[in-house]
Amino acid sequence: MSVVTLQVDGRDVAVPAGSTLLQAIRAAGLSVPTLCDLEGLEPVGACRLCLVELEGSQRLLPACASEASEGQVIRTDTAQLQGYRRMAVELFFAEGNHVCAFCVANGTCELQDVAVAVGMDHSRFPYQYPQRSVDASHPRFSLDHNRCILCTRCVRVCDQIEGAHVWDVAERGSDCRIVAGLDQPWGEVDACTSCGKCVDVCPTGALFAKEDTTAEKHPHPERAGQLRRAREQRQWIS
Amino acid sequence: MDLMTISATPAQDPAQARPRLRLATVWLAGCSGCHMSFLDLDEFLFELAEAVDIVYSPVASDTKIYPEQVDVCLVEGAVANVDNLELALTLRQRTALVISFGDCAISANVPGLRNLCSAPGRDSARTVLERGYLELADASAQLPFAPGIVPELLPKVLPLHEVIPVDLYLPGCPPSAERIRAAIAPLLVGQRPRMEGASMLRFG
Amino acid sequence: MVALPPCERPRLRCCAASGCRSAGARPLLAALRAAAAAGGTAPDGIAAGDQAADDISAGASAAPEPLEVRSVGCLRLCGEGPLVAWDGPEGTRLFGGLAPAAAAALVDQVRGLASLPLAADPALVSHQLDLEQPFFRLQRPLVLEGCGIVDPERIEAALAHGSYAQLRRVLHELSPEAVREQVRRSGLRGRGGGGYPTGLKWDTVALQPPGRRYVVCNADEGDPGAFMDRSVLEGDPHRLLEGMAIAAYAVGADHGYLYVRAEYPLAIERLRLALQQARQQGLLGPSIAGTAFALELEVRVGAGAYVCGEETALLHSIQGQRGIPRTRPPYPAQAGLWGAPTLINNVETFAAVPVILRQGGDWYAAIGSEGSRGTKVFSLSGAIRHTGLVEVPMGISLRTVVETMGGGDPDGGAVKAVQTGGPSGGCIPADLLDTPVDFESLLSLGSMMGSGGMVVIGQGTAMPEVARHFMAFSVNESCGKCVPCRAGTVQLLALLDRFVEQRATAADLEALEALCAMVKATSLCGLGQAAPNPVLSTLRHFRQEYTAALGPGS
Structure with missing residues (x-):
């Protein structure tokens, strides 16, 4: 196995060739906030929270979707990056209708977590109060679009792990929303296997089990990675 | 801002050095839960009472007019009506350090949900009033109208910092008593609290 | 001509x-x-x-x-x-x-x-x-040399005017490497806005490991005020097809797509007709011009998304997927359509190829200026006497284009600014009109060459309003994938509203600049990264119009 060595925030780190910068950052014992990234799913580089600086480059790199290469000098926590990350998180809060107080995911929400991580004590951007709906047509789960941050983890887990491709994104810009099937009520989509993987990986309270009420959601984002590894390493085949 | 400037006159004896802080708490559009949490400070309330003068508060003072020269003010709630707005503007003029106290002051939170009821050419105040007082009325349906007595709703519910400059944000719905204490205690000794980490910053 | x-x-x-x-x-x-x-x-x-x-x-x-x-x-x-x-x-x-x-x-x-x-x-x-008049006299038609002369619906007319002569010659006389050599020597840079060296891009595709390759023409011209590519598509489609076929030969592709926006129905109609005629003449399809070279080209019609002019979004759209960009690398030249190396050039870039092969790369490189070789087509519109299409040597001054050729303000007033590069570009003030039109000069002024739209702004137009106009465009055209573009442009638009309506504060000005910097630095694709440019360039050159819009409270 060939290895690349690079430097992250002054720490030297060696990772297998083909690793992402995010893996290298974590291998160095450091972290950057992430929302759309999830182990087991193909990266999309959409939330922009894991952007890092690369010495010698003007452009910021999404750590989740960039390959680590030999000799890179990476900085993950400059004042500039901190400023951008906080603004990104504020934009997430301001574009949806996020009310932690009565949210099913209060306490286990990754958006809440990154808000803490970037030191967001308030949003400088006015909340937009978009008109969004709730789809409770599925017998076991619900989708509250008000809490969706369009990370597309649900889209990817359903496509890449479950193989059902129930979810996709419709519309564009600030009108974007997750749709089931051919923009049908979720409960009417025959392709849905009711496996619950989308609910497991949803970072916020947008997808949740119907029996859960305020602060009762128990997400399992680790399952996508477990399934992917089990499949690739054929762990359950004798 | 520099909190050291709050102290009006430095005293000579270090033990008695600090003049008593003039503290206010204000309740705008909120459920009063933040004030309930404030009362959960339990025995720390005694320490607080030793260290500060509570010059205005819905839970600890009878004063009806917001006084001059307040050092610190905790403001619970969003700005939803003309009274809220007037009080916010007044307290800003008369207070050195204004704290957005809880999620409603910081983000409009639950009171702000009425903003979802706005439509083009129709503000959310009208929508909710008509819904509440006309559409759902059993008898004698009429919109409340008593200028000077019943404050008029603003077209949109706003977080405090969209109305006045805010110096410190204390999130939570409500902020726990521990978090309130951790935020207030440094102020008593002229320091600014470190608002970092989940224990101090998590919303909800 | x-x-x-x-x-x-x-x-x-x-x-x-x-x-x-x-x-x-x-x-x-x-x-x-x-x-x-x-x-x-x-x-x-x-x-x-x-x-x-x-x-x-x-x-x-x-x-x-x-x-x-x-x-x-x-x-x-x-x-x-x-x-x-x-x-x-x-x-x-x-x-x-x-x-x-x-x-x-x-x-x-x-x-x-x-x-x-x-x-x-x-x-x-x-x-x-x-x-x-100078509008005509100062033009140097190369890309447009057949446009206005040939009947675009008759391949006989194009053939009589010399179309496909270079394709035949290249296929019989030149190796792919020799073709790329000429393109390299010409100094041609991508005409879609980015200005990437065309020869380098062709080499990158050609030198990928053996296997299938694609060639794609980006005809998704979408900048407001830009109609250069449309004119080529409608006026001389065979020149484009010839350029594309030469490119396909040079990089080893046997299949290609022309991605045209649906808003260009006449262009689509004429392009389809041209493809059919070229196939009938044996200039497309199997064994072109009696050689072993084969090429199939298809038209793909967009569905009305500006972002599909971004190359990775365009590729997704051709593949039948949602038109959203992805992170690069890998670049399409390495991994494009269905993972195969894919050459993507703009209409005008391909259309410049036949003349480069005919006259030689060195001949072409002698036109224009250092770093920006050849000619460029611009569409002039806005507050200008002569609205229309000009092809001029690069390096010509903006003043020559706008005032001498364009005739300046139709009401005789002074030009206030020139907007180049559409929603990704910026406004260049009148006092900088002596700037030469080349990639680097326009970039250094906070604008960009873009695809060639030049919108002239008259004295009566307020610059925050211009910025708001373009920001509204970016809000509508954001694909919604990444948060800075999806939500940041919305907040920028709301901030610009406050300036246009004269109720902004000093804090708003600060927020505007900070958010512009963030959206520019952190957006995923070029559309988001460039969305703040109309604001940044007007802030740079017309800051007083923003400070004058600050309300009494600030």
């Missing part, structure tokens, strides 16, 4: 491209053809007086030679359309804004049957346009 050398047999060329069509070219063309077929008899006798009508019937009885009325592509001065060129022994005359009723009078003049001299013909005299 518009003005042609004198010719013995007179003919009329009528622009039938979109711009002139919208000004009434179709009924005019029909009337001209009817008049030509009728020997000049005015169908309803409106054009000339009684005496003229007598002369016409006399002429008609003499059975004049058939008069060719050719439907052609863009004749450049779009704002005066519909345009008709009359070629004859005395050279070319150009007419603008003719009504169908004037067709007979023009045909009479062409045939020498009119009773009045042209200068006294009331139906025509006020419509004649000066071909000696």
Whole structure:
């Protein structure tokens, strides 16, 4: 196995060739906030929270979707990056209708977590109060679009792990929303296997089990990675 | 801002050095839960009472007019009506350090949900009033109208910092008593609290 | 080109491209053809007086030679359309804004049957346009050399004008490497806006490991005020197909796509016709021009998304997926359509290839300026006297284009600024109009070359409003994938509203600048990264208009 060595925030780190910068950052014992990234799913580089600086480059790199290469000098926590990350998180809060107080995911929400991580004590951007709906047509789960941050983890887990491709994104810009099937009520989509993987990986309270009420959601984002590894390493085949 | 400037006159004896802080708490559009949490400070309330003068508060003072020269003010709630707005503007003029106290002051939170009821050419105040007082009325349906007595709703519910400059944000719905204490205690000794980490910053 | 050398047999060329069509070219063309077929008899006798009508019937009885009325592509001065060129022994005359009723009078003049001299013909005299004016004289048509001359719906016309000669020559005489050598030497850079060296891109695709390759033409021209590519597609589609075929040969592709926006129905129609004709002539399809080289090209029609002009979004769209960009690398030249190396160039880039092969890369590189070789097509619009299409050598000054050629402000006032690069570009103030038009100079002013749209802004227009206009465009066209573009542009638009409505605060100005920097630095693709440019460039050159918009509270 060939290895690349690079430097992250002054720490030297060696990772297998083909690793992402995010893996290298974590291998160095450091972290950057992430929302759309999830182990087991193909990266999309959409939330922009894991952007890092690369010495010698003007452009910021999404750590989740960039390959680590030999000799890179990476900085993950400059004042500039901190400023951008906080603004990104504020934009997430301001574009949806996020009310932690009565949210099913209060306490286990990754958006809440990154808000803490970037030191967001308030949003400088006015909340937009978009008109969004709730789809409770599925017998076991619900989708509250008000809490969706369009990370597309649900889209990817359903496509890449479950193989059902129930979810996709419709519309564009600030009108974007997750749709089931051919923009049908979720409960009417025959392709849905009711496996619950989308609910497991949803970072916020947008997808949740119907029996859960305020602060009762128990997400399992680790399952996508477990399934992917089990499949690739054929762990359950004798 | 520099909190050291709050102290009006430095005293000579270090033990008695600090003049008593003039503290206010204000309740705008909120459920009063933040004030309930404030009362959960339990025995720390005694320490607080030793260290500060509570010059205005819905839970600890009878004063009806917001006084001059307040050092610190905790403001619970969003700005939803003309009274809220007037009080916010007044307290800003008369207070050195204004704290957005809880999620409603910081983000409009639950009171702000009425903003979802706005439509083009129709503000959310009208929508909710008509819904509440006309559409759902059993008898004698009429919109409340008593200028000077019943404050008029603003077209949109706003977080405090969209109305006045805010110096410190204390999130939570409500902020726990521990978090309130951790935020207030440094102020008593002229320091600014470190608002970092989940224990101090998590919303909800 | 518009003005042609004198010719013995007179003919009329009528622009039938979109711009002139919208000004009434179709009924005019029909009337001209009817008049030509009728020997000049005015169908309803409106054009000339009684005496003229007598002369016409006399002429008609003499059975004049058939008069060719050719439907052609863009004749450049779009704002005066519909345009008709009359070629004859005395050279070319150009007419603008003719009504169908004037067709007979023009045909009479062409045939020498009119009773009045042209200068006294009331139906025509006020419509004649000066071909000696700088707008025409300073043009250097290379990409557009056939546009306005050939009938875009007849491949015979294109062949007679030299189209596909370079493709045949290249296939028989040059190796792919030798073709790329010429393109490298030409110094040609991508005309879609990015300015990436074309030869380098071709090499990158060609030198990938063996396997399938694709060639893609980006004809998703979407910048407001940009209509250069449309003019090539509508006016001389075979030149584009020839350029694409040469590129495919040079990089080893046997399949390609032309991605055209749905808002260009005439371009799509003519492109499909051109593809069909080229296949019939053996210039596309298997064993082209009797060689082993094969190439299939298909038209793919967009669905109305500006972001599909971004190359990775465009590729997704061709593959039948949602048109959203992805992170690069890998670049399409490494992994594009269905994972295969894919060459993507803009219409104008491909259309410049035949002339480079014909004249040689060095010849082409001698035109233009250091770092920006050759010519560039610009579409001029906005507060300008001469609205239309110009092809000029790179390095020419903005002032020459806007004031000398474009004629400046139509009301005689001073030009305030020039917007280049559409929603990704910026506004260049009048006092910097002596800037040469090249990639680096425009970038250094906070704007960009872009695809070639130049919108001239008059004194009456407030710059925060210009910025808001473009931001609204970016809000509408954001694909929604990444948060800075999806949500950041919305917040920028709301901030700009406050400046336009004169209720901004100093804090708003600070927030505006901070958010512009964030959206620029952190957006995923070029659309988001460039979305703040109209704000940043107007802040840079017209800051006083923003500070003047601060309300009394600040």
